[in-house]
Amino acid sequence: MDAGLLSPVWAGTEVAALVRDEDWLAAMLTAEAGLAAAQATLGVIPSPAAAVIASVAARSGLDLVALAVKARDAANPVVGLVSAFTAEVAGTDSAAAEYVHKGGTSQDILDTAAMLVASRAFAVIDTDLRRTAGALTRLAAEYRLTPMAGRTLTQHAVPVTFGLKAAGWLSLVLDSLDRVGALTFPASLGGAAGTQASYVEAAGAGPEHGLELATAFASALGLADPGIPWHALRTPLADIASVTTHICGALGKLALDVQGMTRTEVAEVAEPTAEGRGISSAMPQKQNPVLAAMIMSAARQVPLYATVLQQSMVCEDERSAGAWHAEWQALREVLRLTGGAAATAAELAEGLRVFPDRLRANLELTDGAVVSERLSMVLAPLLGKTAAKKLLGRVALAGDGPFEEALLADPEVAEKLDAETVRGLLDPSGYLGSSGLLVDRVLERARSVLA
């Protein structure tokens, strides 16, 4: 039993119910039914037999635990499944049983099932990324010009806007959506070693049958036509690896920023509250940013699990003895962790609470030093670039009271700039650069992607 006790990020989420052992088993049976249907369409097997196969597949009562243990015999679950499923079909119609898995090979069934499972998971992931993007769109628009401290290497740097920050998160999610949209989920139909010979033999047809059957098989299952068999050509899985890694990277960036902004000392945003959420077992005052923590748990795991998939591209011969077998659990994990992260991110983005007064208070913490870059640029033509920077560094780092005061008190500054000018220059909202237009650019892209 793996109910998600150790992975709260996906426990109880929609994606979790699509990738269980039960779901993989059902997808394998769907693949067997799809094969029979495609073969019936092309006249290789009788249509009634295909109908029986489909019907038994849909109501199959195979023993999952027994199949899992039996999978040790073949190092994959399909051999045992074919045998058990054939017996099940025979129980209904012994003639139809002869047509089960006709010309089939384990990898065609398992790879096709994997693509069925993955495509269903990505449909959910896509929806949750769109929800996330929608919520971030609203935040970016609402806080388009709300100044806050921009931070680099942990230190206040220059002002940014919260809208720009949200637009940055949004642009990453849009990047992810682009990549999800480019994925294809091909059926697999190669026969024992990728020549489709068994299917051709089974049909007693010419070599073109292999290609036609692949097309019909894919079509019956709503998957992409594979073009050529991909048993040992693992681009589809490498792409899923890259895309799930990108998604978790994008959402991880969002989560890590939210964590930084929820720190007790910073307190600029807070996660959405919900009954019972974020509480500690012992500390009554705590409200933990648990959504971000769960997203981070996925962002830390997925790139490594995805690497298993990417390394499995390097596999020997027509079917490897290990690389293929390493993929299945890794694939399940990247799907459900990414799905859980996306669902959690949608919840986080839709309910994120923003505290503009705290944004401002923190921005004012350095008493204007956060715009010393601007002052430096204003003073540069008057004092020289190096001298200007040196002067401001001296004032800012001296620790002689508030920056504004120290600046006004500095004779060198006073000689060049009057107090009012200095005060004007120290207003962070005057130093936001192209922030608003940059936000607009992302919003425009979002409208197009989310349309």
Added chain:
Amino acid sequence: MDAGLLSPVWAGTEVAALVRDEDWLAAMLTAEAGLAAAQATLGVIPSPAAAVIASVAARSGLDLVALAVKARDAANPVVGLVSAFTAEVAGTDSAAAEYVHKGGTSQDILDTAAMLVASRAFAVIDTDLRRTAGALTRLAAEYRLTPMAGRTLTQHAVPVTFGLKAAGWLSLVLDSLDRVGALTFPASLGGAAGTQASYVEAAGAGPEHGLELATAFASALGLADPGIPWHALRTPLADIASVTTHICGALGKLALDVQGMTRTEVAEVAEPTAEGRGISSAMPQKQNPVLAAMIMSAARQVPLYATVLQQSMVCEDERSAGAWHAEWQALREVLRLTGGAAATAAELAEGLRVFPDRLRANLELTDGAVVSERLSMVLAPLLGKTAAKKLLGRVALAGDGPFEEALLADPEVAEKLDAETVRGLLDPSGYLGSSGLLVDRVLERARSVLA
């Protein structure tokens, strides 16, 4: 449900039944009971209350799925568990319920449970590594001086012995056993932020109570005394990561070599047969080396999952918001994959079939060229090192019939060595170096480690 359908390497093995969600839940309840027991021992709570807590923990009927979903509230399963378990205890004895999780914090319970689960898994792993080592000991001894082709960069190089190869595998397994033996599984008792303040407060005692309670807690559970709280000091998990990676590296080396030797063209060894094992769904002639393939599936995954654990050392503050949460599933996976690989390796090593005639046939495939290094060394003093090597390269790579024949026909060789000498030098069993003594050295170590 995760019965191992996607991970045949551990499906149905002993370790799989130790690391399920159910087992983690039971271990968390054991930790709660252990805390109560330790506090009773030190007089912090009444002994009868501790007894009730232990008894309810042992027969607890908590709803695993509900707890998993509930874990999303706190980003960990303990907060919900404490609440549900307290209610369960209250159902038996409402006074005792007040003593559940007294001074406790989520991480103490979960980390302690993780160590309980890990220590049980490693007990099984240790046993299976010992079985593997025992079997390899027998192979190394039996084939101590049985020559076979040594291969480097895929090509026959010089002769080795099968016993030396087995001794090499054995030495890696002994290395793994050493590392397993050095692991410690500490209990975790830090309180909310590692000061043990809540436990001290609960006891109304002095600061030494924290240390004493940790000792009593560890002792009650059969775990190691933690010394200091390790909430944010993750050496115990980093060590498990390193050790599981080593084990899977060691067993992966064995599996990869077995795969190379079972190739149709090589056929020097074969996996143990068993009813139904290694069969293909379509090809009647196949006998797939499935044990090695399953071991490889683990060897490809574990180093990456282990990296999650190692990267979680870099965690912020007194408890991180993500690094900790990323560990649990990764830990479970490295334990059961390693456990499955060890059980499978024991089966493989104990039943490995060795075909000495094939070892010899392959060794003779190059008609003596496999000892051209030796000839080169014999000819070097006679012709000069470079000239000797050049001559032999020319003969070996000319492709003019068998090497021995070509060599004897070469006038330059004939001038220096008579035919009988050449034939004697070409005997692979005469060029085994220290193989036998190296085998002995490993066998001696094995005797000491396995004693």
Added chain:
Amino acid sequence: MDAGLLSPVWAGTEVAALVRDEDWLAAMLTAEAGLAAAQATLGVIPSPAAAVIASVAARSGLDLVALAVKARDAANPVVGLVSAFTAEVAGTDSAAAEYVHKGGTSQDILDTAAMLVASRAFAVIDTDLRRTAGALTRLAAEYRLTPMAGRTLTQHAVPVTFGLKAAGWLSLVLDSLDRVGALTFPASLGGAAGTQASYVEAAGAGPEHGLELATAFASALGLADPGIPWHALRTPLADIASVTTHICGALGKLALDVQGMTRTEVAEVAEPTAEGRGISSAMPQKQNPVLAAMIMSAARQVPLYATVLQQSMVCEDERSAGAWHAEWQALREVLRLTGGAAATAAELAEGLRVFPDRLRANLELTDGAVVSERLSMVLAPLLGKTAAKKLLGRVALAGDGPFEEALLADPEVAEKLDAETVRGLLDPSGYLGSSGLLVDRVLERARSVLA
């Protein structure tokens, strides 16, 4: 000094000369010159000053070692570089020196330089992948219907053709080329925290200036317009990570298959010979497949180094304190390892020697058992599916002499099939399925991609 002594895969290759420290330094200076040029175009600084800056950048004699050590002060090399380069410019024209790095920030310069370096490296990689694809196209066409043993889980499975195998390698390389073609290399122009405020301030212009300057900057350098600043939005690097991983996966698959086929016992292909290549320091008979070994060395490293880049997507704030800094060396490595692997693969594919007699000899090794799947399908309607498979398994695995003979001697077989039919069915070239058409499909795609 890092001349590639530890990385023969790229030592002396074209890509190696594009990613050295010297090249990064030059690219940073190019970025500074590009900034000045763009600002001159938009009237922010005087054109003569930009010309001086460009000219000094082109002939700069900065001390690389000193800059590297100095980089420790800022945790990046740009701060020191700007200071030293400004002094260099001042040596020529002190007025122009005031315009160096105007409004600039370290990350704009370094990220832009990284994209310059990467785009140059990918131009070479693209060329070498096209060379590889071209060579594989020829192999796939030439050996379109040349039968050989298809292998799964290390065992002979059913026949394939060498052309189909080459077409498979080719299709992976075409997948890689598609992904290389989709990469973009954006300039970076965000200012201190991604608002472009310093550039706007320097221009004394409105907010639209930031966007315009970014466009002009990118255009001056031949890079893509960034759209928005990407200091903390690392999709460009994550994409490079995914694509280099894919390339090394594709080439690693090719290399691993070549290694399997060059094994002494298999000997179906050999690497191109060259004076001094593949020799051993001690064994005169050796001809090591060194090209494949070097490709494998890259394929084993790149997915891990690429993971550094992918994990750096999770970076805090407007500029992270570590994630950014971890990227540079990892980026250099994935570029040069991938570039070296591509150059090596082109050499390997263009010169690969194929031995059709060995392909056939190995295919005949099982005396026809390699097509027992076909026999099984022919016998299935006569005996029932299960009985047919059982019968053939019995014959194939009995080890009673050659398969064909044993088959003909089997009374059950003889009852159903005459000897001539059996002999006909045992011809591997009769069981190639759609191989030829699948090859054609890949060749057609190659024509389109390589056109």
Added chain:
Amino acid sequence: MDAGLLSPVWAGTEVAALVRDEDWLAAMLTAEAGLAAAQATLGVIPSPAAAVIASVAARSGLDLVALAVKARDAANPVVGLVSAFTAEVAGTDSAAAEYVHKGGTSQDILDTAAMLVASRAFAVIDTDLRRTAGALTRLAAEYRLTPMAGRTLTQHAVPVTFGLKAAGWLSLVLDSLDRVGALTFPASLGGAAGTQASYVEAAGAGPEHGLELATAFASALGLADPGIPWHALRTPLADIASVTTHICGALGKLALDVQGMTRTEVAEVAEPTAEGRGISSAMPQKQNPVLAAMIMSAARQVPLYATVLQQSMVCEDERSAGAWHAEWQALREVLRLTGGAAATAAELAEGLRVFPDRLRANLELTDGAVVSERLSMVLAPLLGKTAAKKLLGRVALAGDGPFEEALLADPEVAEKLDAETVRGLLDPSGYLGSSGLLVDRVLERARSVLA
């Protein structure tokens, strides 16, 4: 050239000068000289020849770049090196040249050189870890009972002490030191395929010669006796991988905590200042925590590069065609990144500035809510556990002004506790648990390890 421009963490540090291509080349020559010396000791070659070889090795002027390019011929640098070095020796003494690399194989030289390089690097790493530990010892002792906010999941949790935090960092560094101390650096002496046959042949001796020569060789070089050849048994490198990963994990934890504490809003510690350090190219007010950022850059890379080494345990045959070749660059990187991180951490720890007033100010930020756990425990017996926690949660999260005030104003609290008691309970220094004793325990261990 790789001067560290892209890796400031090690640029200019001591370790960087030990792992350059030049250093590897020198180490390979040292290995050749060591082999000759050992063979002279055992009477296999004349002592004067060994002396000549040693002398030429010590002043060798081999062309590194040429050797690197030449390394492509053999996929490793040794074959070319032996040839070039033999010519160099012949230039001095043609008779001695015949004894160069006698019985040698590439891997013996390269693996032995790797161990020489690694052992030198670890000597420096050990020293810098000891410096770091020494500095942390002083911090732990000085701030043993200085209270500060303990933080979990980004939020103030309960008080800890800065001394306990430093003791935690220290304990990780001590763990690292233990692991460094357990490393061994074995010489490699296996001959072509690990049987030592060529050395035995060269000596014209019995099989015991292989073992004796290995011992003499190791002794000549100050390396550990290998026991048995480890060409394909990569425990020594897997151990280095684990240990460097642990070190970077330990130092990464320190760095990440320092980064959190240096945030502008937190400002509890600051990095040591130095002329020019931490400055920004544009923002005069900035003082970036660059030491921590550099350490983090290593901590993010090393676990991945180390995984290359760990995965190379899974290598085929007596010498793999890729796994071995993937190790060299990865090994160099983990050594110099770890060495750089250790040097940087020593600098950071020795100069870390601690601001007790900021520790206190932050601790008081929640106006006592940081000890609500304690209050909860005090109220539990009076109100029941659940009710007590609920009450305090309500007060803490209501946001009705300061916690202390709100608490005193609460009628339910007032009924149970008088104001003075409440005020006493709210003092964070009263809720430090076993912090002092835990610090003492780590200090005691440090004294023992650092002695």
